[in-house]
Amino acid sequence: MQTLREQFRRELSGASLPLVAFCVALNLLVGQITGLLKIPIYLDSIGTVLAAVLTGPWAAVVCGGLSNIMAAAFGNPTMMFFIPPMVSIGLFAGFIARLGWFRKLYLCFVGGILQGIIASLLSAPISAQLFSGTTMGGADFLVIFFRSRGFSIFESTLLQGLMMDPVDKIFTFTAVFFLTRNLPERLVTRFPGASNIRSLTS
Amino acid sequence: MLFGTSTRFAFTFFLSACAFSLPWQLNIALAVFIVFLERMAKPFRARSSNIHRTFQRFARRMTLLALFIVILNAVFLRGDGTTIGGLPLYAGGLEFGIAVGTRVMLLSLSILLFFTSTSLKEFSFFLLKAGIPTNLVTIILLSSHFVEQLPSKIGQIFSAQEARGAPVRSHILARTRSFFSVLSPLVLSSLAESVERGTALELRGFHGQLRIRKNDNERLSLPGYLFLLLGVLALLWKVLWK
Numbered sequence: 001m002q003t004l005r006e007q008f009r010r011e012l013s014g015a016s017l018p019l020v021a022f023c024v025a026l027n028l029l030v031g032q033i034t035g036l037l038k039i040p041i042y043l044d045s046i047g048t049v050l051a052a053v054l055t056g057p058w059a060a061v062v063c064g065g066l067s068n069i070m071a072a073a074f075g076n077p078t079m080m081f082f083i084p085p086m087v088s089i090g091l092f093a094g095f096i097a098r099l100g101w102f103r104k105l106y107l108c109f110v111g112g113i114l115q116g117i118i119a120s121l122l123s124a125p126i127s128a129q130l131f132s133g134t135t136m137g138g139a140d141f142l143v144i145f146f147r148s149r150g151f152s153i154f155e156s157t158l159l160q161g162l163m164m165d166p167v168d169k170i171f172t173f174t175a176v177f178f179l180t181r182n183l184p185e186r187l188v189t190r191f192p193g194a195s196n197i198r199s200l201t202s
Numbered sequence: 203m204l205f206g207t208s209t210r211f212a213f214t215f216f217l218s219a220c221a222f223s224l225p226w227q228l229n230i231a232l233a234v235f236i237v238f239l240e241r242m243a244k245p246f247r248a249r250s251s252n253i254h255r256t257f258q259r260f261a262r263r264m265t266l267l268a269l270f271i272v273i274l275n276a277v278f279l280r281g282d283g284t285t286i287g288g289l290p291l292y293a294g295g296l297e298f299g300i301a302v303g304t305r306v307m308l309l310s311l312s313i314l315l316f317f318t319s320t321s322l323k324e325f326s327f328f329l330l331k332a333g334i335p336t337n338l339v340t341i342i343l344l345s346s347h348f349v350e351q352l353p354s355k356i357g358q359i360f361s362a363q364e365a366r367g368a369p370v371r372s373h374i375l376a377r378t379r380s381f382f383s384v385l386s387p388l389v390l391s392s393l394a395e396s397v398e399r400g401t402a403l404e405l406r407g408f409h410g411q412l413r414i415r416k417n418d419n420e421r422l423s424l425p426g427y428l429f430l431l432l433g434v435l436a437l438l439w440k441v442l443w444k
Contacts, residue, residue: 012337015400021344022392028345029352033384036360037370037377050389066341073322074349075260077313078306130222132302134271141274148278178382179389187390190397 004058011059015190019054020063023047027067028074042168048086049093049176053102054191057094064090078135085122092118093173097196108177112170119169120161127161128154139164205245207328209426210316212433217312219433221305223440229304236311237261240318248318257318264310268303275299322346344399352388359387 002010012020026047034041048067052060064086071079092115101107127133133143133153139160146156180188180197188194205213220232239246240257248254279295320328326339360370368383369376422430 012341014404015397017337017340017403018344018396018399019393021341022348022396024341024345025348025352026389026392028349029356030385032353032356033360033381033388036356037381037384039374039378039381054393062338062341066338066345070342070345070349072313073317073325075256075314077310077317080313131306132298134275134302134306140271144274144278175382175385179386182386183390183393187393187397190400 007056008058011056011192012062016055016059016192019191020051020059020066023051023063024067024070026050027063028071041171043172043175045086045089045169046172046175048090049172050179052090052093052193053097053176053180053196054188054193056098056193057091060090060094061087062090078131081126081130082123084126085119088118088122089115089169097193100196102173102177102180102196105174105177108173109170112173113166115173116166116169117162120158120165123165124154124158124161127157133157133160205425206423207320207324208331208422209429210245210319211328212422212426212429214312214316216429216433216436217315218309219436219440221308221312223436226301226304229308233304233308233311236308236315240315246315246319249321253318257314260314261311264307268307271303271306272296272299275302340403348392352392355388355391356384359384 024047027044028047030043030046034043045064045067048060048064051063065083068079068083068086093111096102096107096111101111127135127143133147133156134140142160142163143153143156146159147153151159183197188197217232217236221229224232237258240248240254248257275298276291276296277289279292279298317325322343326343329339329342330336363380363383364370368380370380370384371377372380
């Protein structure tokens with residue numbers, strides 16, 4: 001049984017280190033791809049989930065945390081306060097990847113729904129307490145709509161999260177499933193999470 | 203150095219604490235002060251004219267967004283009704299919108315002020331001194347390299363797939379499928395690059411175990427301690443007063 005320190009060291013050494021850096025950049029830049037293709041989805045945690053599958057939960061936690069710090073540095077400062085939901089995405093995706101959920105499409109689907117619920121449960125109190133539901137994003141419209149219907153700030157942010165996050169996470173998890181399924185084995189075996197992927201086990 | 207990275211970090215903490223604890227009138231005054239600082243005060247000046255323009259653009263965008271949020275809240279949040287310029291606006295919503303809009307604006311500007319006046323190299327050094335492990339700092343530096351490099355790579359892949367006949371401008375389902383034809387080559391090439399970089403790092407003896415020795419050149423200055431103290435007091439006052 002590896003200690004936490006050993007797991008961190010294993011997941012953040014060798015090829016995993018530049019991979020996590022790439023995943024941080026992917027989280028920040030995936031909006032450029034969805035923008036070019038004009039697809040109305042965020043997918044801003046795709047790098048974290050990819051890191052979770054290819055390396056492990058602790059590397060994904062680092063990836064998620066650093067992504068939000070970098071996002072703040074590159075002009076989206078409110079992201080600094082949403083590190084806990086991003087960290088939860090890394091942890092959850094990493095642990096379900098270890099359980100083999102990324103080998104079956106329907107399990108990725110279920111994982112996406114669960115992840116969406118967890119993320120919205122974690123981000124709603126932050127959004128409500130720190131920003132009163134207003135983070136200057138497109139989702140603010142929904143929060144204001146729910147508030148105008150008589151819901152409290154917390155209820156409004158939670159409802160907004162529960163409406164949007166599961167859909168986004170289903171797309172994210174499914175995208176990572178298809179991405180990792182087609183990766184060449186000789187490349188995947190260089191990463192600690194190689195056994196999480198279908199191509200090696202089937 | 204009086205206003206080194208650590209002092210600027212303490213100042214950012216102080217401003218963030220103010221955003222949560224001061225009334226909106228003072229938040230607006232502080233936001234204007236930040237814009238003034240970025241323009242006039244040397245330690246807070248942007249590192250390049252390009253970054254300065256980005257900061258100015260962001261400040262303008264945040265002001266417009268804050269105004270937009272104020273109007274939306276005033277229109278939709280029911281409370282005491284009032285009429286401003288012939289528009290049916292709610293006073294409760296207006297007040298709430300102003301408080302939230304100015305808070306988010308001050309918070310965003312204060313964090314951005316720190317990052318526009320601090321290079322990633324300085325930030326990394328600051329993190330190392332704060333005891334953050336070397337491999338985490340290496341990830342920050344490597345990811346900034348990827349952030350610079352990837353946009354042109356994404357553009358190239360997008361153009362190549364379009365030339366090959368991928369339906370990148372078709373209906374939404376086809377465009378969603380095209381997402382993979384852009385993302386897959388990007389991930390594949392970046393994984394190969396990661397393996398190469400990882401091998402290069404290992405061969406150079408990098409194992410993420412290095413720790414920088416704390417030196418006395420960049421200690422938190424007296425104003426830094428003062429900002430930290432004031433920030434904590436502001437937060438305490440907010441919690442106890444509430």
